[in-house]
Amino acid sequence: MLKPLKPTTDRAYDVFRSEHQPLKALFEPETVAVIGASNRPNSVGRTLMWNLIRNPFGGTVFPVNPKHPNVFGIKTYPNVAAIPEPVDLAIIATPASTVPMLVSECAAAGVKTAIIISAGFRETGEPGLALEQRIREHLRHSSMRVLGPNCLGLMNPPRGINATFASAIAKPGNVGFISQSGALCTAVLDWSFPEDVGFSAFISIGSMLDISWGDLIYYLGDDPHTKSIVIYMESIGDAHAFMSAAREVALTKPIILIKAGRTEEAAKAATSHTGTLAGSDAVLEAAFRRCGVLRVNRISELFNMAEVLGKRQCRPQGPNLTIITNAGGPGVLATDALVATGGKLADLSGETLKQLSACLPLHWSYNNPIDILGDADPQRYAQALEIAIQDPNSDGLLVILTPQAMTDPTRTAETLKETVEQLQSTPMCHKPILASWMGDAEIAQGEKVLNHSQIPTYRYPDSAARLFNLMWQYSYNLGGIYETPTLPKDWDEGGPDRPIAQRLIASARDSGRTLLTEAESKQLLAAYGIPVVDTRVATTADEAVAVAEAMGYPVVLKLYSKTVTHKTDVGGVYLNLAGAESVRQAFEAIAQNLKAALTDMPCDPDNPDFLGVTVQPMVERDGGYELIVGSSIDPQFGPILLFGPGGQMIDVFQDRAIALPPLNTTLARRMIEQTQVYKALQGIRGRPPVDFSALEHLLVKFSQLVIEQRWIKEIDINPLLIQPNWAAVKRGHRLGTNAPKSPHLLSPLLALDARIVLHSAETQEVDFPRLAIRPYPAHYTSRWTAPNGTAVKIRPIRPEDEPLIVQFHKTLSEQSVYLRYFHLMTLSHRVAHDRLTRICFIDYDREMALVADCKNLATGDHEILGVGRLSKLHGVPEAEFALLVTDAFQGQGLGTELLQRLVQIGRDEGLTAIHAEILAENKAMQRVCEKVGFVLHRHPDEVDATLRLDVGVSSSQTSSPEVEGL
Structure with a gap:
């Protein structure tokens, strides 16, 4: 019933919300002060001035230098305060020691943004860090934003702004480029001119004293000129801010990144297998994958991807490439590169x-690669392309040309250009088309034709094949993030038993322990619905026999200890x-083995190493697979998850996948697919596949355990046994004829062993690393009863709600749709998956959407009656809200209830204001806003509604939240 909001509905990036963009003054300044402007030849101050005035951008440049009356004939000013107009952007190019004072002067003068070109800060050690700290102190009480220090500056080519000391301004285009290396900026700039690649923004980010990756990604995400973002990164800085911004923007604008430092030493190994295997670079890889960023490994790939994105090539929907070539050898080389990097012919x-x-001709290859022979003319190329692109098994095409005696590279390029232009109007244009014109001078003109026609060209066909795989990997990763997941079947049946988990952890901490026993670890897993093998403690040999007799033979005995980590290392497993x-x-x-192993080690009489044994049924593993599921703490990203083959061979195979919590079933499947053991789990040598659904749901529950129980430092389930066909285990001979048929033992998955380590007693909760991705905010869930008696659960939206949202939209009248979106929108458009991913798959740091969920008493199915959404604005502690209630439930007070809860969430999240725009004829929504306290400003066609918030004030209308699962 409100106007569509860019961050939450259709992402109308063509409507650039500049009034809320804090970096507008940086990229679109009307007044620029150059502090350190100079006439001295080859100086940075002179170059900056010249670049600004020789590329007219419609603004005014004020040189600041107390020692010179003018620069380039333009009057100078002794300081920023002396400039007669308000300054949007100040560029500082003076020695590092003078910068803190100059920043203070700029802040006092009301300058909106600044670029610190100067070097000599953190890269110089402690003295430089001290200078940065002084700058931060000056910024603390100012709204001024700062880019740098130690940076090249920035360009806004569409506006003609060159606020750098580079030799030329980039061509206008639609690629936003951000680099932490100024030298790489100039290299990319030189490369871009002959390749005819243009940029919407060209940014050297420097040391990120203030403006970070997240700030710039948000800006480029809003910028209508930017269609894709390319990043060269040396350090991630604020990982949480980067993840939040990248996850929001990557869905609509590709983000391609190269991260230096892949070969740095991994973090010191932890005592758990997870800690040992999860190196920092692997975690970065998982983080980029989770937020939809495509990481490349070579500078050439970064350039190539920039070219593809700059030329608006669509992304492949699968890994299958068709190759057309006039020579067999290059086709083979391209095939090798394609298959080696994960693609397929x-x-x-x-x-x-x-x-x-x-x-x-008769002797063509009759296969893919399509070898059209060395005498191929332009027409033959065109015919082959027109036919091949229509093949339903093909996801993209690579056209290779080698200059042979009868080859005309230029005419062939022109014909290819015409053919591609004709195909643009067909559905097949959704397949990318790449070209490799091999050679040098002879093919240069044809290559130029292709570049100007937006067809990416490469001198080497293997490079083109690798690029196709990168494009496919990007599509695959993005699809994994936004593919609709499902909830575990028992998710709404009470959820995990958190009190038991908390008591187990508290008991260990109260006794001064950081290591949970195996029995305690399994109890904690079971509290989260993870199947565990029946495990009982015996403190004497007679007790062990009695337990084994009751359990049924054969059995397993394991060391029961509060201090020993790996039982097999001390002979503690039989x-x-x-x-x-x-x-x-x-x-x-077991007792003797432990004594021998600890002979030279001191023992604590109050915390003995040997407390007895655990007795467990012997589960036959023939035909099953041993896996590991674990978690440890990364200092930048917080808890991380690990999955791979487990058991005793874990350190041999080094096959693992790392992901960031929280998981849903789709993300869990993607995690499984990243491992080599996935091929075995699909079924080999006549074995049936495992129950992937059960494994996915286990990983989802495990990730919930990790993000909720923050006192856990390390946790391993190893081995986790999964059987291809668990029905065979039900036969008594595998578990013993006297074995009770425990539900846990009949599960397709069993945690056979577990190890949990807690943070030390000295650790404070404030010391826990921040979660990289905010988990489901269950504390915003509560109950509400409508006046007609309908019981409603109001809770945050989740990705699994997509099918319910589809059904919800089917209940809406055209009037409701019009009042909500300011125009009519067809049902097929409203329920399209690409659109609903932006509705249901939200970043809870950026948005909070509440759904009114009720159970249909007639069908037993869940239904959504209304949706309320709060979307934070970039750079300011304010938000916009949107609200929509199904026609059959309007007039029941649900809209008012949803809005009141959104207002309280705004207070809880630290917002200072909430806004909305309402159609003038939407009187019902205006009454709701007035009832909740909004102030309305009426215009002929629209009404602006604003509520100023007193942060921290509780809402009496908001019900007490209940804690529950996702």
Whole structure:
């Protein structure tokens, strides 16, 4: 019932919300002060001035230098305060020691933004860090934003702004480029001119004293000129801010990144397998994948991806490439590169082969690569392309040309250009088309034709094939993030037993322990619905025999200790014990083995190493797979998750996948797919596949455990046993004829062993690393009863709600749609998956959407009755809200209830104001706003509603929230 809001509905980036963009003055200044402007040849101050005045941008430049009356004939000013007009942007190019004072003067003068070109800060050590700290102190009480220090500056080519000391301004285009290296900026700039690649923004970010990756990604995400973002990164800085910005923007604008430092030493190994395997670079890789950023490994790939994105090539929807070539060798090289980097040759259909045979010479390859032979003329290339692009098995095309005696590279390029332009109007244009014109001078003109026609060209076909795979990997990663997940079946049946988990952790901490026993660890897992093998403690040999008799043979005995981490290392595990005598012997052997292993180690009499054994049924592992699921803490990203093959061979295979919590079922599947063991889990040598749904749901529950129980420092489930066909285990001979048929033992998954380490007693909760991704805010869930008696649960939206949102939109009248979106919108458009991903898959740091969920008493199905959304504005502590209630439930007070809860959430999140725009004829929504306290400003067609918030004030209308699962 409100106007569509850019951050939450259709992402109308063509409507640039500049009034809320804090960096507008940086990129679109009307007045620029150059502090340190100079006439001295080859000086930075002179170059900055010259670059600004020789590229007219419609603004005014004020040189600041107390020692010179003018620069380039333009009057200078002794300081910023003397400039007669308000200054949007100040560029500082003076020695580092003078910068803190100059920043203070700029802040006092009301300057909106500044660029510190000067070097000599943190890169010089402690003295430089001290200078940065002084600058931060001056900024603390100012709204001025600062880019740098130690940077090249920035360009806004569409506006003609060159606020750098580079030799030339970039061509206007639609690629936003951000680099932490000024030298790489100049290299990219030189490369871009012959490749005909233009930029919407060209930014050297420097040391990120103030403006960070997140700030710039948000700005470029809002900028209508920017269609894609390319980043060269040396350090991530504020990881949480980067993740939040990248996740929001990457859905609509590709972000391509190269991160230097891949070969740095990984963090010191922790004692858990997860800590050992999760190196910092692997965590970065997982973070980039999770927020939709494509990471490349070579500068050449960064340049190539910039070219593809700059030329608006669509992304492939699969890994299958079709290659057209006039020479066999280059086609083979491209195939090798394609397959080696994860792609596939498209399996051409019979119809495609038939059509190609009808127009190609007798001796063509009859396969993919499509070798159209060395005498191929432009027409033959065109015919092959027109046929190949229509093959349903192909996701993209690579056209290779080698200059041979009968080859005309220029005419072929022109024909290819015409053919591609004709195909633009067909559905097949959704497949990317790449070209490799091999050679040098002979193909230069043809290459130029292709570049100008927006067809990316590469001298080497293997480079083009690798690029296609990068494009596909980007599509694959993005699809994984925004593919609709499902909830575990038991998710709404009470959720995890948090009190039990908290008591187990508190008990260990109260006794001064950081290591949970195996029995405690399994109890904690079971509290979160993770199946564990029946585990009972025995403190004597007789007790162990009694437990084994009751449990049924064969059994397993393991060391029970509060201090020993890895039981197998000290001879603390005995398997397949078939009788009472073998149990007694194993009990005594475990005690003796431990004593021998700890002979030279001091023992604490108040915390003995040997407390007895645990007795467990012997679960037959033939045909099953041993896996590991674990978590440890990364200093930048907080808890991380690990999955891979487990058991004793974990350190041999080094096959693992890392992800960031929280997970949903789709993200869990993507995590599984990243490992080599995934191929085995799909079924090999006649074995059926495992139950992937059960494994996905286990990973989702495990990720919830990790993000909720923050006192856990490390946790491993190893081994986690999964069976291809668990029905066979139900036969008594595997578990023992006397074994009780425990539900846990009949699960397709079983945690056979577990290890949990807590943070030390000295750790404070404020010391826990911040979660990289904000988890589901269950504390905003509460109950509400409508006047007609309908019981409603009001809770934050989740990705799994997409099917319910589809059904919700089917209940809306055209009038409701018009009042909400300010125009009519077809149902098919409203429920399109690409649109609903932006509705349901939200970053809870940036948006908070509440749904009114009720259970249909007739069908037992859940239904959504209304949706309220709060969307934070960039750079200011304010938000916009949107609200929509199903027609059948309007007039029941649900809109008022949703808005009151959104207002309280705004207070809880530290907002200072909430805004909305309402159609003038939407009187009902205006009454709701007035009832909640909004002030309305009426215009002929619209009404602006604003509520100023007193942060921290509780709302009496908001029900007490209940804690529950996702």
